[in-house]
Amino acid sequence: MMNKNKKKQKKQSKIDFKFMAFFFKIRDKFNPPMRKIEKSEIKLYDHVLDYGCGPGSYSIAAAEIVGSTGKVYAADINPLAIKNVSKKALKKGLQNIEVISTDCNTGLVDNSMDIVICFDVFHGIEDKKSVLKEFHRVLKPNSRLSFDDHHLKENEIISLITAQGLFKLEEKKEKIYIFSKI
Secondary structure (H helix, E strand, C coil), X not given: CEECCCCCCCCCCHHHHHHXXXXXXXXXXXXXXXXHHHHCCXXXXXXXXXXXXXXXXXXXXXXXXXXXXXXEEEEECCHHHHHHHXXXXXXXXXXXXXXXXXXXXXXXXXXXXXXEXXXXXXXXXXXXXXXXXXXXXXXXXXEEEXXXXXXXXXXXXXXXXXXXXXEEEEEEECCEEEEEEC
């Protein structure tokens, strides 16, 4: 497990995390994570960063798609999230998931990711500009940021993601926004 900068973002309490994880189990029954993963166009062999992975619903689904030669990096500030994803990956026999404890700097190599997924977490990030710069840094040229945050309106999402000139909106698939690296 990689351990990186943890001081900027406030961590979620243990009880809050457990409540969220329980809620996500219910959510996943009615709206399977694979639906968002498929809209994100993740494919075999991809290297994926799941930023703000929480209990790992999307990390696990992505790992199943990328196969044994692909890789998913599940990043979160909360140690419970890291533990949860690690346990789920072990239980499912997935060896293509690596967890990263961080609130911004992932420690990943420049231009190494095919896609970054950021689902329902951006609204809670304090230093949004730094996180977007990190996404831009780790993404390969012409790669994608797949984004969804039901706490933000469409115009807020597009404005926040494109304001620094790092990304442009490519398409919207239902509630998933696909941005490409500029």
